Amino acid sequence: MFYVVAVSLLSGSCNSNRANGVVENAADTLASEAKPVVKPYPARQYPSVEALNYKVDILDTLHSGVIEDLTDLYADAPGVFTFRGNLMRNADFGGTVYGQPDTLIVNWTFDTEYDSRQTSVGTWGGGTGWTGQPLYVCWPDSILQHFLRELKGDSIEPARQEVMFGSLCARAYFLDFETGKPSRPSLDVRNPIKGTASLDPTMNGNLYIGQGVPAVEPFGAMNVNLFRNGITHFFGRDPKAWRGWGAYDSSPVRIGQFLIRPGENGTLYKFLVDEEGGLTLHSTLRFRKSSSYGAGGIESSIAIAANYGVVGDNHGSVLCVDLNTMLPVWYYDLGDDIDASPVIAMEDGIPYVYAGCEVDRQGASGTANFVKLNLADGHEVWSRRTPAYKATVGEKHFDGGYYATPLLGKGNCGDRLFVNFVENSPGTGQPGYFVALSRATGQELYRVRLRHYAWSSPVLFLNEKDECYVLTADTYGNIYIFDGKSGQERCSLHVGANFESSPCVVGNQIVIGSRGRTIYKLTLTNRKKR
Secondary structure, eight states, X not given: OOOOOOGGGOOOOSOSOGGGTSOOOHHHHHTSOOOOOOOOOOOOOOGGGGGEEEEEEEOOTTSOOOOSOOSOGGGGSSEEOSTTSSTTSOOOTTXXXXXXXXXXXXXXXXXXXXXXXXXXXXXXXXXXXXXXXXEEEEOOHHHHHHHHHHTTTSSSOOOSEEEEEEOTTSEEEEEETTTOSBSSOOEEOSSOOOSOOEEOTTOSSEEEEEOOSOSSSSOSEEEEETTTTEEEEEEOOOTTOSSSOOOOOSOOEEETTEEEEEOTTSEEEEEEEOTTSOEEEEEEEEEEETTOSSOOOOOSOOEEETTEEEEEOTTSEEEEEETTTTEEEEEEEOSSOOOSOOEEEEETTEEEEEEEOEESTTOSEEEEEEEEEETTTOOEEEEEEEEEEOEEETTEEEOEEOOSOOEEOOGGGTTXXXXXXXXXXXXXXXXXXXXXXXXXXXXXXXXEEOSSOOOSOOEEEEOTTOOEEXXXXXXXXXXXXXXXXXXXXXXXXXXXXXXXXXXXXXXXXXXXXXXXXXXXXXXXXXXXXX
């Protein structure tokens, strides 16, 4: 049985108050006044593109490729449906607390299975890796009733509020947000998953997943349809790719009638999504630096404003693409491997891009660069160059720099952004820092040394006074809460072994996975307010 639900017909109820820990009622949100039409940016190319070799292939000539509606579909989705919540990768998740938070409470834990298979790049075990952010959805009645009918007689009870994520143990999991118990059977996805899945915001049931490590063939990207209870589309190795590594750690996104999926094979894919959720490859963009022997893989997730999408690759390329035509608009060389996703911010009506890189291709030491660029033409507003190092531990090496995606400040911290920075200073035990930067100038406002370095991306909470508090987690299992204004540590909690994954926030509650098999749900609170 296949089930299609038009977004405009959604009904049902999760608590309508975000501050109480859930998203707004979908029907109430969708009944609000129509949003202004998003106008496309112009079709143009700047001279910086001349530094690239690129090729656009149009495979579906029946459709023009022009995106019919540039509205951010994630803005009104009843939950957190993609990495960092929306097209610009700048959502704050609506995290809300009362007073000055000083306590983290573990509500439940869930352990994934363990994958002991040997691959060409080691054993991956269980839990979640980088970026590994869980998704959250509050299903409306019309869809929830369908799931109840489909699983009737099963020992698993479908949940209105559901958490879903891909695991390093090569399974996709579905949990009841309230209890942490399975809300539907886990799904064998054959190969370990490192990145963050995406749930289609049109509510067609599509869950887009990318495999991260080839334990078996075929290896690639897939669509799981939750109404059909299985894999409905698989996209394997691309013989036309300019790079051989076929993983998909990037979190794809839906815009208009298309799904945009970056690949670690150096290709940006554009799929047409039909009314029943089927996928047809429409066009591709392959690119590399003119001076490079090969393409760089795209591990970061694409950030989109209107028809302009921005990606970063392993060779340090920050590339803006016109998603209507798949042609490059501008190019900026950040200098080294880019894993953290770029973030787009609208400031005084002007769109800007924030992006950072690591110290990888530079060798044992170098500079991790962080920039603010104008989205319209790619010109540099400011840049920071910070010394960082590559640490070797046994047979593995760990790059310094920026793995975590930047967080835009809100409330009383709207003038700044927050980053996790890995320094890896020789002889000092791989230190990492939580850093606040001025959005206007890039000036460092403060830095706080963490107990260990952090790859997990920070998230924020606002209290009733619009005071900003930031949560971040490190690779030794520590979770911190900082006062965003002063950098003061409000509280911390040591759980798990290694948080590489980024958290998902719903109200004052957090779901985050660890490399040690365990997924955690926590509540951030103030002891005096409990």
